[in-house]
Amino acid sequence: MKFDDTVRYVKSHEWARKDGDEITVGISDYAQDSLGDVVFVELPEIGVTFTQGTAFGVVESVKAASDIYAPIDGEVVAVNDALNDNPAAVNEDAFGDGWLIKLKAADPSQYDALMNVDDYKTYSEGLDE
Amino acid sequence: MNKQTPLFTWHRSHGAKITPFAGWDMPLQYHTGPIQEHHLVRRSAGVFDISHMGRIRFSGAAARDVLQSVLTANIASIEHGMSAYSLMCRDDGTIIDDVFVYRWHDEYVAVVNAANHDRDLAWFHGHAGNNELVIHDETRATAGIALQGPLAASLLELISTSDVSSLPRFGCAVIAVNDTEMLAGRTGYTGEDGFELFPPADTAETVWDRLFEVSAEQGVDFGPCGLAARDSLRFEAGFHLYGHELDDTTGPVEARLAWACALGTEFVGRNAIESQMNNGVPRRLCTFVMTDPAVPRQGYAVLDSEGNTIGTVTSGMRAPSVDVYAGNAFVSREFARTGTEIVIDVRGRRKVARVVKRPLYTPRYRV
Numbered sequence: 013m014k015f016d017d018t019v020r021y022v023k024s025h026e027w028a029r030k031d032g033d034e035i036t037v038g039i040s041d042y043a044q045d046s047l048g049d050v051v052f053v054e055l056p057e058i059g060v061t062f063t064q065g066t067a068f069g070v071v072e073s074v075k076a077a078s079d080i081y082a083p084i085d086g087e088v089v090a091v092n093d094a095l096n097d098n099p100a101a102v103n104e105d106a107f108g109d110g111w112l113i114k115l116k117a118a119d120p121s122q123y124d125a126l127m128n129v130d131d132y133k134t135y136s137e138g139l140d141e
Numbered sequence: 142m143n144k145q146t147p148l149f150t151w152h153r154s155h156g157a158k159i160t161p162f163a164g165w166d167m168p169l170q171y172h173t174g175p176i177q178e179h180h181l182v183r184r185s186a187g188v189f190d191i192s193h194m195g196r197i198r199f200s201g202a203a204a205r206d207v208l209q210s211v212l213t214a215n216i217a218s219i220e221h222g223m224s225a226y227s228l229m230c231r232d233d234g235t236i237i238d239d240v241f242v243y244r245w246h247d248e249y250v251a252v253v254n255a256a257n258h259d260r261d262l263a264w265f266h267g268h269a270g271n272n273e274l275v276i277h278d279e280t281r282a283t284a285g286i287a288l289q290g291p292l293a294a295s296l297l298e299l300i301s302t303s304d305v306s307s308l309p310r311f312g313c314a315v316i317a318v319n320d321t322e323m324l325a326g327r328t329g330y331t332g333e334d335g336f337e338l339f340p341p342a343d344t345a346e347t348v349w350d351r352l353f354e355v356s357a358e359q360g361v362d363f364g365p366c367g368l369a370a371r372d373s374l375r376f377e378a379g380f381h382l383y384g385h386e387l388d389d390t391t392g393p394v395e396a397r398l399a400w401a402c403a404l405g406t407e408f409v410g411r412n413a414i415e416s417q418m419n420n421g422v423p424r425r426l427c428t429f430v431m432t433d434p435a436v437p438r439q440g441y442a443v444l445d446s447e448g449n450t451i452g453t454v455t456s457g458m459r460a461p462s463v464d465v466y467a468g469n470a471f472v473s474r475e476f477a478r479t480g481t482e483i484v485i486d487v488r489g490r491r492k493v494a495r496v497v498k499r500p501l502y503t504p505r506y507r508v
Contacts, residue, residue: 048158048369049174051459052436052466070488072436074175074369074458077488096434103174 014041015133016107020083020126023135024065027107028083030123035084038111039071039102042136047073050102055091055113062086062115064122069112071102084122086115146192147284147345157367163255165193168367175369179461182331182374185362186290188352189371195258196279196339197265199249203272208249211268212242213393213410215403219244224311224326228401229264230410234392234417237264239383239401243313243326250324250339252285254383268409283323284345288352289335289374291505292361297325297336299355300348305336310506318348330371332378332504376469377460379428379500385439385455386426386469395422395471397499424452425477428499429485430467433492437468437485443476444484444491451476454485463501468494 019027025043029036044050052072062068062082069080091113095101102110117123127135143166152159157168168190170178181187199208209216214227224243228236238257243250253261258280265276288297294306303316305325313326321344329335340348356363372382381387386396393402394417402414431437437457445451457468468485476483481496 048170049176051176052434054435074373075169077436077438100176 013045014107015129016041017129019107020123020128021132021135022081022083022126024081025136026081026083028123028126033117033120034089035086035115035117035123036111037083037113037115038106039080040132040136041106044103044106044110047071047075047078049074050099053095053099053102053112055095056088058088058091060088061118062088080112082115083126084115085118087118088113089116090114144193146190147342148190148192148349151346151349152190152365155365157365160368162368163193165255167193168365170367170369171365173364175367175373176461178364178366178370179373181362181364182290182333182366182370183462184290186288186292186296186335186356187364187366187370188349189287189289189366190349191285191287191337192283192342192345193255194280194285195251195253195255195261196283196285197251197253197262198277198279199251199265199274200247200277201272201274203269203274204247204249207265207269207272207274208242208251209406209408211265211409212240213402213408213414214242215406216242216249217406218403219249221246222312222314224313224328226401228393228398229261230393230408230414232410232413234410234413235389236383236387236391236393236396237261237389239381239387239398241326241328243324245313245315245324250279252337256384279339282342283339284342286338286340286345286348287329287331287335288338289329289331289366290333292363293333293335296352296356296359296361296363299359300351301325310334319344319351321347323348330378330380331374332380332500332502333374334506372456373458373461376456376458376467377462377500377502378504379502382456391471392417392422394418395424395426397426421474423474424471425474426455426469426471427477427496428467428469428501429483429494430465430497430501431485431492431494432482433494434466435485435487435490435492436466437470437487437492437494442486443470443472444486445476446482446484448484448491451483460501465501467497467501472496
């Protein structure tokens, strides 16, 4: 299981990576491992805004469809179209090629309040017990 | 507390994700995931634990006649060393279960769905009458191992003293592996060549292990496969799954299984099925491919272009070998024709699909 220490996490297992006021969002390696083989990813249009904790898309694995939630408030400025042809990238490289969207952060302080890698590791290990 | 198969410990120690299924703890998938397992079976060979499926043996002078009276297939036409697919129906033609029947000399073994095992057994007993018949439930005394894929025969040949390669499709025989005798059928649920082996429970792990040993020796790409891959393989090949395409309210005609009903014989449900064939049925099973990419799933509504509900999805997925999003659905019969455009309600979003010819994947042994 990989835990990227350059990103922040939320309890619903999305990660957020900060680059200026742009926040890249994906699901964690723990999340992709629990979901199993990803077969379809439904992402929003560019320009749509989401508030923290609302569903912005769906990741569908062989097993089930799971909503994915915005870790912060923001406007969608990019979506990972490569996942249309290769949804398995979410499994293979959850913190890299498997990224989902980029949000323009409405309130940068929200990012700072997210879980760091140690807190997320403790949190997700607790779920398996 | 779920039941566990004789191979449960093996699954646990080999990275299986275990899932409850029809009262059993079964492997859903192993490390590489269901899609790789699916491709492995299409390309080379894989092995499935199917010990959860019920195995019921019928012996005695009346075995054939009693089976004939409760199963839709022509049991009398199954020769020694052959097998057949059959349905078991109620008087009104609704399907209790779909089963595979193997004949070896004058004995028959019915392999039934795990979820229906108890009621099937009761149904068989209820129709046995005072006939000379012994019904023996061998589910716990044996295991079920499905070795599937184009290289299945060459692997089984290496661990068995019997000439398994000469068995025809749907043939069966008692074969020996490591001096243990077991029923083996050239049957399966994947659309590939393969065998289903029913060894004594206490020898299951030895048979299983031998397959891994010989495949490693021969450099054959081989591995264990779970229920998820079993589902995608059967789906592509157009095989029904009880609880999805078949249930207590479904009959053979609407499910496109009239071919499995021998109307020239007498069996429970025969007259109802004949009348459905003659008068038609209001809905039909169809297979569809998504025009708009989306994953159809069981229970989703099927709509016409005006948004009226015309049916329900029974199975759906990304079909790994044919590389499309596809599903099965029961729809009003006027929509079941190949080429018809339908709409799937995917969690509130309308996604266009098209009815296609079944099956999506033609089993290799039929080509």
